[in-house]
Amino acid sequence: MPELPEVETILQSMKPALEGQTLSSIEVNRPDLRLPFPQGLSTIPLHQPVTRLRRRAKYILIDFQHGWTILIHLGMSGRLFINPAGENLPPRKHEHLVLWTKDKNRIALVDPRRFGMVCLFRTTQENQQPQLAHLGMEPLSSQFTTQTLTKALATTRMPIKNALLDQRRIVGLGNIYVCEALFKARIHPQRAANSLNAREVKRLHSFIIEILQAAIAAGGSTLRDYVHTDGQPGAFQNLHLVYGREGESCSTCLTKGRIVLIQRMTQSNRSTFFCPHCQKNPHK
């Protein structure tokens, strides 16, 4: 699915199409995704302009002037496409939700696996929304420091890989960027989260920021489902150092004249990619 850089890329390209615009209609083409589409979704957001598009964690939030907010999560396979006015392409498969603006821009949510979700609530109630209420800190905000990361990791001995995927501690990271950040920080994914020393947490902190910023600059990672709102792929997949590279030589080791193959293992039923030389587990 889209992780933080992919959601951020989508958000930035949707801003010009939506901010300040009034919707003319909303098509709801099936009863549900993971959750039922909310009551009122096809009528409440109409007739007053969008004031702001925001991102929180991997959620896109569309605020309206009358005080309602639409929340969109793309799940694993969700995509958003913008068709500018006049571009009359035939509908895609799995267009479950379509927003039309008054000046005829068309924004379509496509989600074959239907793991995504759409919610509607009063903007002032957002902190009571179950999706938003328990989220951890934003890694690209000033709240994210070595101190706050240390605190977020100190309370659990679950593997660091799993702790970084836990959106109640830190938001926005998914399987790709966790693997990449742990590789750059030279931390074994099975290390207990609370076992990292101060230098390791510091490295992890700076590489999380660096990787997310680089991925946003590259327009995200396109592996299978994710594309930009105009259908173009991102470019950061070309810069992945371990994710999806099982059996390839570790690039760090190569520059030092060693040939070490990147390995894949399973943690909590999800693939983890790592370099067994750069990322040693001191307890094994």
Place this chain on the structure above:
DNA sequence: ACGCTATCCTGATCGC
């Protein structure tokens, strides 16, 4: 309380 597992779904790919 915590940490792991299965589950929601479709589609792409791989091996036979």
Place this chain on the structure above:
DNA sequence: TGCGATCAGGATAGCG
């Protein structure tokens, strides 16, 4: 070419 097995970027209910 077809068929079954396997795997996917996430979130979460429910279990031990």
